[in-house]
Amino acid sequence: MEKHHVARIKCSDRKGLIAAIAAVLYRHDLNIVAMKEFVDISSETFFTRLEFAGTMNPEQLTEDLASVLPGDAVVNIIPRRKKKIVIMVTKEYHCLGDLLVRHYFGELHAEILAVIGNHPILEAFTHTFRIPFHHVSHEGRSQGQFEAAMLTILDSYSPDFIILAKFMRILSPSFVSRYPERIINIHHSFLPAFVGASPYKQAFERGVKLIGATAHVVNNDLDEGPIITQKIIPVQHDDDLRDMVEAGHEIEKSVLADALKMILEDRVFVSGNKTIIFS
Amino acid sequence: MEKHHVARIKCSDRKGLIAAIAAVLYRHDLNIVAMKEFVDISSETFFTRLEFAGTMNPEQLTEDLASVLPGDAVVNIIPRRKKKIVIMVTKEYHCLGDLLVRHYFGELHAEILAVIGNHPILEAFTHTFRIPFHHVSHEGRSQGQFEAAMLTILDSYSPDFIILAKFMRILSPSFVSRYPERIINIHHSFLPAFVGASPYKQAFERGVKLIGATAHVVNNDLDEGPIITQKIIPVQHDDDLRDMVEAGHEIEKSVLADALKMILEDRVFVSGNKTIIFS
Amino acid sequence: MEKHHVARIKCSDRKGLIAAIAAVLYRHDLNIVAMKEFVDISSETFFTRLEFAGTMNPEQLTEDLASVLPGDAVVNIIPRRKKKIVIMVTKEYHCLGDLLVRHYFGELHAEILAVIGNHPILEAFTHTFRIPFHHVSHEGRSQGQFEAAMLTILDSYSPDFIILAKFMRILSPSFVSRYPERIINIHHSFLPAFVGASPYKQAFERGVKLIGATAHVVNNDLDEGPIITQKIIPVQHDDDLRDMVEAGHEIEKSVLADALKMILEDRVFVSGNKTIIFS
Amino acid sequence: MEKHHVARIKCSDRKGLIAAIAAVLYRHDLNIVAMKEFVDISSETFFTRLEFAGTMNPEQLTEDLASVLPGDAVVNIIPRRKKKIVIMVTKEYHCLGDLLVRHYFGELHAEILAVIGNHPILEAFTHTFRIPFHHVSHEGRSQGQFEAAMLTILDSYSPDFIILAKFMRILSPSFVSRYPERIINIHHSFLPAFVGASPYKQAFERGVKLIGATAHVVNNDLDEGPIITQKIIPVQHDDDLRDMVEAGHEIEKSVLADALKMILEDRVFVSGNKTIIFS
Known part of the structure; x- marks a missing residue:
């Protein structure tokens, strides 16, 4: 490829x-x-x-x-070869769907080995594409137990990269240190604006005229990892929160796709809290 | 017009x-x-x-x-007529220059009555366009004295709007309350990211891949006023701080021009800390 | 909805x-x-x-x-209700995939009744989403026979709109007149640049720095219908033709999604060869 | 610099x-x-x-x-040194104004030696910035006489580059061959769409949703030279021709500024009818 x-x-x-x-x-x-x-x-x-x-x-x-x-x-x-990835999700389908469809048609430039979800909601959809889905619930487990269960599965696949395609749980430093500079996250805001929870709600309440999404390498600080790609989309006063979320999904997909292309082609270096991207 | x-x-x-x-x-x-x-x-x-x-x-x-x-x-x-504006500046020329050139050729859709600067550096340039320039230094004056001196000049012109074209001093609530919803500021970041001083330096250090500018109506909270327009421009790892500042100047001009067009055509309503823009 | x-x-x-x-x-x-x-x-x-x-x-x-x-x-x-659509395709999956995934999760704001393809290649993929697929080959048929066969199927579904999601055959005026202002096409260039075949090849050979896509209402003139939405994406000298096609797929999806949203919400008027869009 | x-x-x-x-x-x-x-x-x-x-x-x-x-x-x-340029104009001020203001404040990264206009309308404005202005009318002269008069002036300045900042006359191959790959033009459309005269009028009549501008190296074919930079800006159904022209001026300035930066930093190679830009 x-x-x-x-x-x-x-x-x-x-x-x-x-x-x-x-x-x-x-x-x-x-x-x-x-x-x-x-x-x-x-x-x-x-x-x-x-x-x-x-x-x-x-x-x-x-x-x-x-x-x-x-x-x-x-x-x-x-050496030139397809990278191997595992995707982690919670409930939202749009980034996962985009990756699975490309993969189905052989145009992702990566092999999706499996999907891990902390909710079961995307299992049937994933199976439609004949990709294994592992449900690892965070409920009734400590953070340590939850992460250990996921790591057991992840390690069994030996992925080159782990893609957090709207995985909505925070990962501990010890988890991240197992795959240093190899976990990629999509955050649904234009970082560093609107870190943390509900960024679209924050954006709506602030009355911004652009909303954004950011793909970044995961490190130990929430939403603070080195940024790979960012995109924005205009919004207007008559866009309500639902409109913003819908519009945001489009750029989340787009930002993740662009970041993945850079990552899968080995174009991204991490240097401190920044990236160098030889695009 | x-x-x-x-x-x-x-x-x-x-x-x-x-x-x-x-x-x-x-x-x-x-x-x-x-x-x-x-x-x-x-x-x-x-x-x-x-x-x-x-x-x-x-x-x-x-x-x-x-x-x-x-x-x-x-x-x-x-009634249809040209609006009257006064421009306030500190040292940077790019926004002022853009406005003065448009005005010179009759395409600003406003009449520039005067420029007020807290530094004298842009005086000769302003005079080139035959516009009065008032130097009101903040040095050796209390904030109250400084603002009183500016208000005396402003009031004498009865402007419809006051444009802060890179005016780098904070204005007090009592100043702002004299021209409610009639003072427009350009902030050189994509708000709410990088409020306060040196936003390009903050952006450079954070390693963002887009930088932005925001035009907003001034209220009593620094960089918190209702947003009118925002724009962004991509940056890369090999853009140093000077490159970012230069690239930022372009979108600052562009954002201010767009916001002014909306303001001068009476298209902007303020509603709480948001704007409604009938563009 | x-x-x-x-x-x-x-x-x-x-x-x-x-x-x-x-x-x-x-x-x-x-x-x-x-x-x-x-x-x-x-x-x-x-x-x-x-x-x-x-x-x-x-x-x-x-x-x-x-x-x-x-x-x-x-x-x-x-009255408020979901619109009904039929999608027509040839071989390319990216626009169809985007629509089918949204539909699967109930977020398309339309009901996909069926997919018609003049090639069978996307049949299995469509069936994965439990949507009927009709293969109507143009081979061995006159244009009239080909269109009659498609119209028989289309008419049986009584769709509100027909979406040409990379359907690569030209439709005759008599076909179009059966669904006036109700057939939406995506053309893979920034119209009116690069009409006709192989627009990415034309763009590559011309050395443009932006490539685009256009969604338009189909009328009787090839690539001349009223334009609904257009988007562009930057390209560089080191993007070869394959890179351009890949990048183009992203904006084709995005342009079609935006145009569909406007169409499905009854926001588009056709006036001569232009559109009025109350977005 | x-x-x-x-x-x-x-x-x-x-x-x-x-x-x-x-x-x-x-x-x-x-x-x-x-x-x-x-x-x-x-x-x-x-x-x-x-x-x-x-x-x-x-x-x-x-x-x-x-x-x-x-x-x-x-x-x-x-060797590192400021490039020397001569600017050629007709009647429109916006690109010239942008360049003169940057030059005045020492941030153009070039020395403007002179402005040549085939109309006298921008003479007073140019003199305001203490730059020589040469009026060379095309009226009452053959194309050969007109170009000879301009070349006499141009040659006397030995410029590194000649910038056509909305110079609205076609230059002959013999003129262009005197400054091969050293004449930069701004065309007010997204080439190859709308070549030739009145591109905004053409765009308005076609009903496009984006308008653009293109900076290119001048060769012997009108609007066919190697493209350096292109930008677009969205337009809507309620933008009339005057609105489009005004909006277009903004991107013309922006495109020319970007192209000049690349040219003045020696980043542009011409290869056939394309450019290679090491940005």
């Missing part, structure tokens, strides 16, 4: 990094098809993402790249 | 209001060219704005309309 | 129309909840759409309204 | 180009701050733009880069 292999490198900045990296790929007889880099001046950190074509030995390439880079370099060589 | 007379009516809602209002205009031999209305369900309040053509007697029309409406009705008959 | 009854009126313009219409509704003890009107100056035609609440007698109301309006008045009283 | 030196390279594609280029900069002790490249697959052409810091010898650097690149390589080393 992905057209080329990808190399991702993060290290402290110094002169000559591009020359060194490009020379290694040239020696491996690999053709650089696209290369983007960024230096975060505040932290003096260098980030690059390369797409390249050719027959490669990932271990040797990683080793040869590391040998010409600063000692703190993190090198990831990612 | 404006094509028609405007009537604005606000009153408690009841059946038959439109019929009653339209019948009065028909009896006055006035032709309704456009009519928009809205009922705020939560407060059971009816708002309407009509554009109409014909020769009118404003006092008689107001009286006749009031006689068929609930006792709490506020009726405004606004 | 729809909150109120709707009245739609089109007639030649004259003074006092709003007063006359509103008076009739008042006499019927009906409360006007929203009213929008527009006068097309070039044709001196008056259009209005009212939402109203109360118990009504549609025939009497129509008659009473007609009696106070010009002789050419067209009055439509539309 | 520009932060770094820029290198632009265009050549036929082959393996190892990035490595070769980066190695040359490393040997010159120059630090690559940003690097973007693109391979046009259809023509097998490689494009790159590098920003770099350090003390450089432009001639030696050009020579050393050329020595490691294919024989068809075009290498441009551009």
Whole structure:
């Protein structure tokens, strides 16, 4: 599905990094098809993402790249293949539906291994697409028990990414730390406006003229993770709360789709509480 | 400049209001060219704005309309004429420049009577367009003295509206109460995100992917007034703070221009902390 | 689903129309909840759409309204109920999928009676949602035979609207005249740019920086019908044709969803080759 | 004003180009701050733009880069300095006003050397900003005489770029060939829709729901040059032609400003009838 292999490198900045990296790929007889880099001046950190074509030995390439880079370099060589994801939901169908339909027609650029819901309401719909659905209720369980039950299922699938497609429960730091930078959430507001519960209600009451949605990498602080994509849609004085929720669903789907595309193509780096996106 | 007379009516809602209002205009031999209305369900309040053509007697029309409406009705008959405005600035030129250039070519749909600045930096530029500039420094004055000095100048011009085109001082409730719902401000963020000082710096540090600007009616709470228009513009990880400020200037101009158009055409009603805009 | 009854009126313009219409509704003890009107100056035609609440007698109301309006008045009283639609498709799934998923969860604001495809490829997918699918091939049939076969099926469902959700065959004037102003098409370009076949290929070759989609009412001229909604999405030099098609699918879905909302809520008037949309 | 030196390279594609280029900069002790490249697959052409810091010898650097690149390589080393531009206008003020105001406050990132108008109407306004204005009328002159008169003035300024800020006369191929890829035009439609005269009138009559503007590099075919930037703005059925023109002015200014930023920072490559923009 992905057209080329990808190399991702993060290290402290110094002169000559591009020359060194490009020379290694040239020696491996690999053709650089696209290369983007960024230096975060505040932290003096260098980030690059390369797409390249050719027959490669990932271990040797990683080793040869590391040998010409600063000692703190993190090198990831990612052969082209479809990513594996698990989707987590509560009750709302719109983001899940969008992902399942694309997947059904082979255009998601990912393999959906399973859906986990803390409510059973989306089970029949998920089964329609012949995807396993696991109902893990949070009721009658402690947060620890609830998360342990979900992690048992998640771990059994070894997903590359976990997509919170309107999963409306807060996850603990210990849960998040099991899949660092690999859990993606959609929040139904233009962060940092309207964090927390009922953002459309907050937006309606404030009388804003635009509402938004934000896809972000999940970290330990609620709605504070590094932002991947944001979109907005205009609203008017005669849009009531129901109208806003309906309009918001459209951009939630759209924002999640855009963020997933970036994530699945290995274009997103996390740097502190920000993202670098080589789109 | 404006094509028609405007009537604005606000009153408690009841059946038959439109019929009653339209019948009065028909009896006055006035032709309704456009009519928009809205009922705020939560407060059971009816708002309407009509554009109409014909020769009118404003006092008689107001009286006749009031006689068929609930006792709490506020009726405004606004003959077509250019509005008069005073602009208040601090140091930034971009919003002021946009307004002065339009005004110079007769396309602002308002008459700029004067510019008041708490810094002298924009004086020469304003004079270039043959508009009076009043420098009223806040330095060495109490807030009360500062505002009194500005009000003396403002009152002498009897403006319809006061435009804060990047005026960077907070105004007191007593100042605002002299021009209720007639002071328009541009805030350089997507409210309610990033209230207060240095919103672009806040946005840069948070790592948002969109930045915004908001034009609002000024009330007694900083950056909390009823919102008129909002716009956003995408930013990326390689936009530094200076890039964000520059990009933001474009939407600040654009948001202020859009809000002014609505205000100058009498399209904006304030209802609590929201606006109703008959665009 | 729809909150109120709707009245739609089109007639030649004259003074006092709003007063006359509103008076009739008042006499019927009906409360006007929203009213929008527009006068097309070039044709001196008056259009209005009212939402109203109360118990009504549609025939009497129509008659009473007609009696106070010009002789050419067209009055439509539309009781609140879900509209019935039939969807026509060829091979592409994205618009159909979006509609079927919303319908499954009861949020389409319409009842999908059936799907007709000139290819069988979307049959299994449609059946998944328990909606009838009719395969009517154009192969081995004349255009007349092909359309007759489709009309037999369509007529049996008596749909309010026919949605061409990426139906890639041209329909003849005689077909269109059976459902005047009731067939909605999505064209995958920003009309009038790139009419006809392969608009994304045309856009790619021209090197545009935005691509678009257009929903329009179908009339007798290919891609020339009155436009309902249009949206665009930015593209860049490194987007190849496949990227453009993928990005385009997103706005096609979005444009069709927006247009359908306007159509299903009776907000769209056709006036010559334009639309008037009381949104 | 520009932060770094820029290198632009265009050549036929082959393996190892990035490595070769980066190695040359490393040997010159120059630090690559940003690097973007693109391979046009259809023509097998490689494009790159590098920003770099350090003390450089432009001639030696050009020579050393050329020595490691294919024989068809075009290498441009551009030291950081403000570009020089001449603006050409007819009667409309909005784009010119925007550029003059930015220039006045030192934020245009270019030096405006002069304004040439084929009408005298903007002369006083231009002089207000202490910029020379040359009136070159097309009346009573052949196209050849008209262009010769303008070229005499243009050549005397040796501008880097010529900006057609609503210059409403067609330029001949021989004029354009004197400043190849250095003349930038703003067209007041979303190209390729509505080429030629009166695009807003065409848009109004077609009943589109979005209007647009396009900045492009001028070549020999009217409105057919490589597109740099495009923007759109929504319009509604009650926007008459004057409203559309006014709304359009806003995006014309905005599109031209965005295009100029890309041009002045040397981010635009022309490739056939397309642009590659390293934004």
